[in-house]
Amino acid sequence: MLKRFLCLCMLCLCCVAMPANAAGITNFSKLVTADYWIENNTDGDTVMLDAKGVEAFNKAIRKASPTVIDLADYPETVKGRAVKNRISNFEALDEDLYLRGNKVSDNYKGILRQQVNASAVASNVEVKYAVVVRRSNLRNLPTGEGLFYFAADKDFDALQETALDPCEPVVVLHTSENGQFHYVQSVNYSGWVSTYDIAFTDRGTWLQYVAPKKFVVVVGKSVKLKTWGETVEYQQGSRIPIHHVEEAGYVLNVAGRGKDGNLDKVKVKVAKSVALNEGYLSYTSNNILRGAFKFYGMPYGWGGLKNSVDCSSLLYNVYRTVGIYLPRNADEQESSAGIHIDLGRMDDEGRLTAIKQLVPGAGLYMDGHCMLYLGKSNDVPFVLHSLGSYYNNGKTIRTMRVVVSDLTLGRHTGNSMLGDLTTAIEYK
Numbered sequence: 001m002l003k004r005f006l007c008l009c010m011l012c013l014c015c016v017a018m019p020a021n022a023a024g025i026t027n028f029s030k031l032v033t034a035d036y037w038i039e040n041n042t043d044g045d046t047v048m049l050d051a052k053g054v055e056a057f058n059k060a061i062r063k064a065s066p067t068v069i070d071l072a073d074y075p076e077t078v079k080g081r082a083v084k085n086r087i088s089n090f091e092a093l094d095e096d097l098y099l100r101g102n103k104v105s106d107n108y109k110g111i112l113r114q115q116v117n118a119s120a121v122a123s124n125v126e127v128k129y130a131v132v133v134r135r136s137n138l139r140n141l142p143t144g145e146g147l148f149y150f151a152a153d154k155d156f157d158a159l160q161e162t163a164l165d166p167c168e169p170v171v172v173l174h175t176s177e178n179g180q181f182h183y184v185q186s187v188n189y190s191g192w193v194s195t196y197d198i199a200f201t202d203r204g205t206w207l208q209y210v211a212p213k214k215f216v217v218v219v220g221k222s223v224k225l226k227t228w229g230e231t232v233e234y235q236q237g238s239r240i241p242i243h244h245v246e247e248a249g250y251v252l253n254v255a256g257r258g259k260d261g262n263l264d265k266v267k268v269k270v271a272k273s274v275a276l277n278e279g280y281l282s283y284t285s286n287n288i289l290r291g292a293f294k295f296y297g298m299p300y301g302w303g304g305l306k307n308s309v310d311c312s313s314l315l316y317n318v319y320r321t322v323g324i325y326l327p328r329n330a331d332e333q334e335s336s337a338g339i340h341i342d343l344g345r346m347d348d349e350g351r352l353t354a355i356k357q358l359v360p361g362a363g364l365y366m367d368g369h370c371m372l373y374l375g376k377s378n379d380v381p382f383v384l385h386s387l388g389s390y391y392n393n394g395k396t397i398r399t400m401r402v403v404v405s406d407l408t409l410g411r412h413t414g415n416s417m418l419g420d421l422t423t424a425i426e427y428k
Contacts, residue, residue, distance in 0.1 A: 025390075025405045031382060032404050034293035037374045041360050044286035048359070048428045054283055054323045057428065060337035065327045068188045068336075071210045074171050076203075080121045083173050086190060087116050087183050092140055092158045097147040104147060115142045117177040128172040129206035130184065131255040131263055132164045134232045135307070136197035138189060142181035155388075155400065156302050161191045162313065162328050163304025165238040166225075167255045169209040170198065188316075188328045199255060201263035209255065212241035216250055219321050220275030221294040222307070227254050227266045233307060236294060237320035242278070243267055250276070280323035283428075288361030291318040292372050292384050300386050300400040311370045311386045314402065315363055318372070324427060334365040334423050344422040351418055355381045355407075359426050366411075366420040373424070380406050 030036040038044055049057055062068050090113060097104040137144065138161045146157040164170070170184035170193070181192040218238045224231050225240075232254075234240065241253040249271040256266040270276065281287045292314060301308030309317060312330040319326050327333050341358075343351045355364070360375040364383060371385035382404055389398040391410045407418035 025403045034290045037289050038286045045284050047282050049283045064337045067327050078125050080123045080125050083125050084118050084121050088118055098151045101151050112141045115176045129203050130170050130172050130198040130200045131209050132166055132168040133199050133255050133257045134166055136164045136193045138162045138191040142176035142192040160303035162189050165234050166232050167240050199257035199263040214242040215239045216276045219277045223275050225268050236317040281321050283322040285359050285361045291321050295402045298402045300388055309386050314386050330370040338425040338427045341424040363425045365423040382406055
């Protein structure tokens with residue numbers, strides 16, 4: 001399944017850059033700025049859900065999406081059998097894989113299976129509590145080496161699941177045989193992270209990161225903070241607990257890792273800026289548009305690689321700036337909570353009619369890809385999305401960046417993106 005999804009991402013299809021309302025990707029100056037779409041978004045500043053509404057919607061997401069959990073309610077002990085089942089996912093190893101252009105041997109795959117250390121899982125696992133201290137790759141298996149399905153590929157790492165941001169709380173369920181990786185559960189994903197990218201703490205302190213009373217949210221593309229001589233990047237949607245507020249800015253409780261591997265809170269002063277907001281932004285359509293455009297032109301980042309976003313993490317990041325925590329992957333987002341419109345049963349004319357009635361900021365989904373709806377220009381709907389590649393006249397040409405386009409882009413199926421759409425969702 002992962003290989004198939006990777007191939008779909010690599011074959012997401014579109015056309016070359018054209019003028020404003022020509023088919024394909026546009027570089028027309030007005031259409032590639034948030035201001036244009038905000039100016040044309042009549043009810044864009046209307047609050048769609050207040051704080052209580054957001055809280056209720058997050059509960060609906062968790063009910064509809066098994067991968068999204070309430071960390072505060074995570075059990076202190078879990079069954080070892082369940083942990084073994086989760087860490088023993090070796091599906092990726094069934095395929096031919098390549099490391100630095102060379103085919104991976106069966107012996108190498110055997111070492112990865114051994115490092116999972118399944119025999120060491122107790123019958124009942126007492127969870128441990130930790131906080132991420134730097135942006136960290138979450139892996140399908142306990143290795144940081146990139147493995148690829150094609151010898152020449154350097155973009156779609158078969159073991160890369162997502163990336164976790166600093167100050168993100170996790171529960172630790174298991175440790176690799178060599179002790180270099182821990183298997184963790186985050187708010188919407190589980191996998192292996194480097195031992196040196198997390199810091200252990202007690203449950204009470206950990207809860208201050210799970211549900212901080214006061215915090216700033218990164219609303220720009222990212223923010224870099226310097227702690228203990230290391231510059232650490234926080235991507236959009238990251239939360240950082242506030243120690244106290246000063247006239248000129250904030251003193252933040254940044255998560256640091258002591259020499260013993262335990263959490264040390266590092267007090268970091270930051271000036272107030274447009275890239276940080278005290279608390280979540282109001283959930284308005286314009287705030288979603290404004291945040292999403294922070295990534296315009298950025299490289300396509302499979303699973304959060306390249307310190308960037310893929311199609312689904314773009315939506316995940318911008319929605320968490322308003323306090324909504326979606327599933328991480330596109331197919332799980334598509335089946336999550338919200339107002340769903342079944343586009344798969346419609347013809348193209350019906351799809352266009354339905355899409356034009358959406359609130360800007362809604363999600364559009366198809367097999368292997370998702371996009372954020374921006375609105376209409378000259379009655380043509382446009383979207384913002386992190387696009388892997390396009391297909392034109394029988395040829396695949398890699399795009400690998402965040403673009404604005406219409407829905408006439410071709411796909412490997414022979415259809416346009418409009419024709420392949422299955423679901424539209426307004427997240428409310």
